[in-house]
Amino acid sequence: MKKFSLLKILLLYLVFICLGAGTALASNGNIQSSFLEVDLTKQNPDAARPGEPVELTVSIQNVGNADLKDIVVTVNPKYPFSKISGEDLTKKVSYLNARQDDDDAAVLKFKLMTDANASEGTYDIDITTTAKESGSSSNVITITKTIQLEVRGKEYAQIVTINKASIDLAKEEPLEFIITNTGNSPLKNMVISWKDPKGVILPVYSDNTKYIKYLAAGDSVTVSYSVMADVNADPGLYTLNVNLSFEDYNSNEKNIATTAGLFVGGETDFDVSFSESDQGEISLSVANVGNNMAYSVKVSVPDQNGYRVSGSSSTIVGNLEKGDYTIASFNVASTQGVGGTESSAGTSGEAARAREKDENVTSKGSNPLKVQIEYTDARGERVTVDKEVKLETTAGSMTAQGRARPGAAGNSSGFSSYLVYIVLIAVAGAGLIIYRKKRQTEGEKQSENKKPEDQKHGSGTGSGTIRD
Known part of the structure; x- marks a missing residue:
């Protein structure tokens, strides 16, 4: 009984201690x-x-x-x-x-x-x-x-650059779009497409849609097309409507629409060929063989070894539409000697006589004639095109290789004048010889006619003397 009472008292004491500690803890909010x-x-x-x-x-x-x-x-x-x-x-x-x-x-x-x-x-x-x-x-x-x-990282893509600003007419050219994920989250199932509302610029070998399965944040991808512009299109700036769609974090489709400009038209090309030569003047046929019009065309023969231009070395021929041609003429003399050696302005008389002697000898190793064409393209930029025309040269004369006109002398002005003098002297000499022969013939005839008359006069005198 006492043991039970002591145990009961001990338990009650512990309970009171715990309750006291709980109150203290509660006062501290714990x-x-x-x-x-x-x-x-x-x-x-x-x-x-x-x-x-x-x-x-x-x-x-x-x-x-x-x-x-x-x-x-x-x-x-x-x-x-x-x-x-x-x-x-x-x-x-x-x-x-x-x-x-x-x-x-x-x-x-x-x-x-x-x-x-x-x-x-x-x-x-x-x-x-x-x-x-x-x-x-x-x-x-x-x-x-x-x-x-x-x-969640921001999903955003940007078409940073297009690889070119212009394309030529009727010419297959590459067109590249560089797409960059400028957000903080990867992009998936991207679709890029573009369209020219006027239908001048169109893709070839594929349609206008490309797919990108995945693009990590900060990465870029290049989307390539082959495009061509209508040959009959007017040169100018055309609009490309570009659309980019992708899926966000919740698989919802988002679209980014933007525009880009692409210039159609630009440079052209020329074909230059020898037309004719006459008395030291050569004519060149200049044709616009490209797909664009050339404005303010100027044709020039620049300074070069083997040829000398007298007078103006350039001429303005105006505008040339595609397919058109014009003729440009220049006073050009060859300074290349036989065998392709170049003669100087102060050639000695002996060298000149040697050149005259070989005037009919063709120089196979002559340099081509350099021709320079300047024009303004459809973008308003001045463009220079260098061409070469292969010529065959004789001493002071020029003809197109394999295209010489039969009987065309093509002599330079100096040699022509010299030849004229020789012809005049020859003609005068021939005339003088003919004149002298004619006088000699007339003298002989007169002598023959006088002999009988002298004989008659002699007999008459004698008879007269007898009568006296």
Whole structure:
């Protein structure tokens, strides 16, 4: 009986000690007699987006045995989240009854801004809550709850560059689009397409649509086409409507529409051929063999070894439409001697006579004549084209190789003058010889006619003497 009483007394003593300790702990706010539960019940959007706000819904619930008052809830943002101007990060609840269920909890909303350069991932945010027990001004409860917010990288693509600004008419040319994922999340199932509303520029060998299955953040991809512009199109700047679609994180399709400019038309080409030569003047046929018109065309014979231009070395022939041609003439003399050697202006008389002697000898190794064509293209830019015309040269004369006209002398002006003098002297000499022969013949005839008369006169004299 005594043992039982002693045991009972000991147990009761321990119970009183525990109750005393519990009261002391309760006064420090460290037991659940006054306890708060803080939870993140909703995040909008479900994943925060870089450069966009995110809204947090927080529930505050008193599950303790004591009523609470002056509840203060503060959100402490850290990178990549920050305060939005005009939005409070601290909110208050005046009173919370004890032993609340979920329906009685206080609901608070906070807004934060997500940094535009935030990377995809999960980030921690602390929510601090303070409260006082009702009926006690000194017992303050403080609870810090750490929550996690998901950041979804921004899905965005950009068509950074197009590889060229112009294409030629009726000519197959490559066209490349460089697409870059400028967001923070990978892109998938991308589709790029483009269209010229006027139908001048069209793809060849494929349609205008290309597919990209996956593009990581920060990566670029090149999409290539072969395109051609209508040969009958007017030169000018044409618009390309470019569309880029892709799937976002929630498999929703997004579209990015943009425009680009592409100039159609530009440079052209020429064919230059020998036309004819006459007395040191050569004529060149210049044809526009390209697909674009050439404006303000100028044809020139530049300074070069083997040829000398007297007079103007260039001529303006005006505009040449595609397929048109014109004739440009120049006074050009060959300074190339026999065998392709070049003679100087001060050639000695002996060398000149040697050249005259070999005037009918053709120089097979002569240099081609260089011709320069300048014109303004459809973009308004001045373009220079260099051409060469292969000629066969004789001493001071020029003909197109294999295309010499029968009987065409083509002599230079100096040699022509010299030849004229020789012909005149020959003609004068021949005339003088004929004249002298004619006089000699007439003299002989006169002598023959006088002999009989002299004989008659002699006999008459004699007879007359006899009569005397």
